[in-house]
Amino acid sequence: MNGKHLKKPEYSKVISSIAIAFWLFVNAFGMFMIAITLDMSQLMYIIGSADAVVAVVYAVYSHKAKAENMIKLRRQYGSDADAIINNYTQSSFVDDMEAATLKF
Numbered sequence: 001m002n003g004k005h006l007k008k009p010e011y012s013k014v015i016s017s018i019a020i021a022f023w024l025f026v027n028a029f030g031m032f033m034i035a036i037t038l039d040m041s042q043l044m045y046i047i048g049s050a051d052a053v054v055a056v057v058y059a060v061y062s063h064k065a066k067a068e069n070m071i072k073l074r075r076q077y078g079s080d081a082d083a084i085i086n087n088y089t090q091s092s093f094v095d096d097m098e099a100a101t102l103k104f
Helices: 011-037 043-077 080-089 092-103
Strands: none
């Protein structure tokens, strides 16, 4: 291997990749079956559940990545990182997104 070592993929990335592959398979299978049978009464539940699984996996992965990034910021900037993180969480974009989700 010429002295190069392959990095092991992160566990969360593997789980995310599996969930996305599962979602792609379920949606492709669902579209195929709908095209053949012209009936989606049963498949809409299966496709919806696959979408829910991917949404949860994505939310958990995003939360984990956010926590890791905060740790990296604290290591890189020291005590100044708290001011950077507070500015990020108090930005108008985050406030606008929270307001939009609360309206829904």
